Amino acid sequence: MKGSKHALNWTTLLVAIPVGFVASWVTLGFREVITLINRILFHSNNEITVAMHVWPWFFWPLLVGAGGVLAGFFLRYAVMIEQRKTVKTDYLEVINARLDAVPTRTSLFRALSSIASIGSGASIGKEGPMVQLSALSGSLMGRFVPASFNLKNSDVVAMAAAAGLSSVYHAPLASAIFVAEIAFGISALQRLIPLIVSSAVAVMTMWSLGLRSPLYPLVEAQFQMDTTSVLFSLLIGVLAGLLGWLLINLISRSKAQFARVRSLPLRLGIGGFAVGLLALISTDILGNGYEVIVKIIDGDYLLPMLLLLLVLKTAATTLSVGSNAVGGLFTPSLLMGALLGVAVATTGAILHLPVGNTLLYAAVGMAAVLAAVSQAPLMAMLMVLEMTLNSSLLFPVMLASVLASMVVYRLQSASTYPVISAHFNRSEAKYDFDNMRVSELIIPGAALQLQESVGKALAVSTLKRERYVYVINAEGQFLGVVSIHEISRRVLSQEITLESPVSVVMDDDFPCVFQNQSMREGWEAFARVTLERLPVLNNPQERRFMGALTKTSLIQKAQEFL
Incomplete structure (x- = not known):
């Protein structure tokens, strides 16, 4: 199997170590805040079910209700920010959509809302905000990961989310599988369910025949962690x-x-x-x-x-x-x-x-x-x-x-x-596709100056076999395109001659892509049009013409993992 250049590197594991460390401290910090609230409200370190008894029974609804009101204020503010900025706060959505970051303010206000609810005795779990804050810590740390590591911020968020969940339940394997199954949407894990059922029936059959003991006699010994x-x-x-x-x-x-x-x-x-x-x-x-x-x-x-x-x-x-x-x-x-x-x-x-x-x-x-x-x-x-x-x-x-x-x-x-080698190869090809930039598939594109003739545009089109010829100015800035079909129609109807400048038939509202966009964004750009090629520009501000991106090159790249 050919070694991976990107999908799994030692640097990825080196990032995972501090992320897991920080996430565990975040969950501990959240627990301490809840404990502090218990001490303030109930003068006790006991669980809320016991601590609540320090207050007369008629205060209980008031305390839980007041906590709910305070939680509502925090949550309302978070929702207002989410609606105004159209951001997604939930870490699972951030991971699934491969977004740039977990929003800081909305995560913190949602955490404050949760603290108010949990601290006052609402019947909800602590794990949600703890994992969300862990994911936030991963997102913040991900901003400092060097670009050479080829890690998206959402990858670091996934590490932190798994670490946070593991800190809550002390179940590292289950936590990692949860993030993989729910956030990444791995269909193979869904196909695992009937395999589990079949395997379980086989083991139950063996048990019914009296074969219940473990294969290897290590069940009594305890591994001492140090x-x-x-x-x-x-x-x-x-x-x-x-x-x-x-x-x-x-x-x-x-x-x-x-x-x-x-x-x-x-x-x-x-x-x-x-x-x-x-x-x-x-x-x-x-x-x-x-x-x-x-x-x-x-x-x-x-x-x-x-x-x-x-x-x-x-x-x-x-x-x-x-x-x-x-x-x-x-x-x-x-x-x-x-x-x-x-x-x-x-x-x-x-x-x-x-x-x-x-x-x-x-x-x-x-x-x-x-x-x-x-x-x-x-x-x-x-x-x-x-x-x-x-x-x-x-x-x-x-x-x-x-x-x-x-x-x-x-x-x-x-x-x-x-078959495992084939799976690895497909996984690496998919990773490459997700992380490549449009600039890596640019090919030369036919381009004319604004004052050049439509006759020359026809000649260039015939030579390059392209339906559209791109138009640029003297500085190389993209201005638009001329359609060969439109030129032919207007020449035949004698609206223009072959000596007319391309400016008279130029379309200045033509779709384009930018060289630093991802392959996925390039794919989405082609999905909106029926074109075989799109012009590639350097950036939205300068709009300097760099070449063309073809639909065929994208399809060929996608075939490596489809």
């Missing part, structure tokens, strides 16, 4: 990415070498024989590796054996897949990940670092290597969590899986599934 464990999760993510990249490339080269053997039986026989030779060192490399993972989690291997098995399993998988053996890479990837994760954690323990339970890192490695090989990090995270039924692994598994997938992605390595 600086060292986070750093080791990140290290495993990087190493898993490198291992996944190595495995993908080794498999590719192995297939190329085995392709020289024309006979499939002979090819598979050679591959099987080579794996059998490796099994002389250890039979644990045979099969898919499920039993070996259980032994790793039980702590049956020391560090030297873990490293040896990792090398042997990588070689055996390369030989089997390269020789065209029919089967999957999921479980071999899980085994390599378990070996890698426990090996790294065991090394840390030998160095007397506080890594905690080293065996838990098997799950971290499993998810990371699976994400790297499949290029499907979300699937890898959820699969490992479901196979272990250990929710304490969520955060380290997320870190390692995303980082491993990112490493492979940036190393320009193909996925083991060609």
Whole structure:
């Protein structure tokens, strides 16, 4: 797979880190304001359901009602601004419409309205204004992101919104999916619903047959979150990415070498024989590796054996897949990940670092290597969590899986599934289309001076095969166009001669586009007319003629992702 130039960069992740940090503090600040109001009104830190009892019961409607009145004043002012300036405040609408920014004043007044309602006991949740303010913080931060990062402000708003929602519910995975599903409108997630139902029925069937225990025995252990464990999760993510990249490339080269053997039986026989030779060192490399993972989690291997098995399993998988053996890479990837994760954690323990339970890192490695090989990090995270039924692994598994997938992605390595490569290519083409400027598709356009003859316009039109010839002045400023059909009609009716200046037939009210407009704006400009070409000007003020934009070039660019 060709590496992305824009769609996913390290710089994007570097922006996401401070955005998430600031968004969490924004939500904390909102909570503190509500707490402060509770202390002022009720002299208590208790929830409103308990704190309200410090006032006599007949004051309760008055307090909630007064809060509602104050909230109404703030909200009315926000709505007035929105109607006067025709702006959209809701962060989901900003993300969906790819707008430049979340409006500051209306967001703040809506937040004040919410504070008045919540502080006085209205039956509404806190998450709405908290996420809105988080999105606002992302929008403000997005203004300082360098243009070279190729990030729209709405992209930063999306990061902040997901971070804000995660801060409220402590559910990072669900928060990210929510923003993707609701704000970006990813149709694939909507198509996921029947797949979930089908998968759930299959699992319920297995449960009804008595197969209810998790695949891997890690449900009782708790992953202790501290600086060292986070750093080791990140290290495993990087190493898993490198291992996944190595495995993908080794498999590719192995297939190329085995392709020289024309006979499939002979090819598979050679591959099987080579794996059998490796099994002389250890039979644990045979099969898919499920039993070996259980032994790793039980702590049956020391560090030297873990490293040896990792090398042997990588070689055996390369030989089997390269020789065209029919089967999957999921479980071999899980085994390599378990070996890698426990090996790294065991090394840390030998160095007397506080890594905690080293065996838990098997799950971290499993998810990371699976994400790297499949290029499907979300699937890898959820699969490992479901196979272990250990929710304490969520955060380290997320870190390692995303980082491993990112490493492979940036190393320009193909996925083991060609369809994923096709999805990436379409995604990058769509990203390019959304972020390209009209200036990148400009072609030369025929242009005449105002005093030149209509005869010359006909000659230029014939040579260039264009229905319209553009008219400019001596400074290159666009003045209008002349229609070849209109010239022909008026010459035949003897209203003008071939020596008449083009100024007598010029149309000075002709649609145009500007070089700094986006491809989408160019597309919308063509949707309003029936023309094949539109003149491109430098900007609305100077209106200097730069060339032409063709509908065909836009369609060809769009075909890359349609």
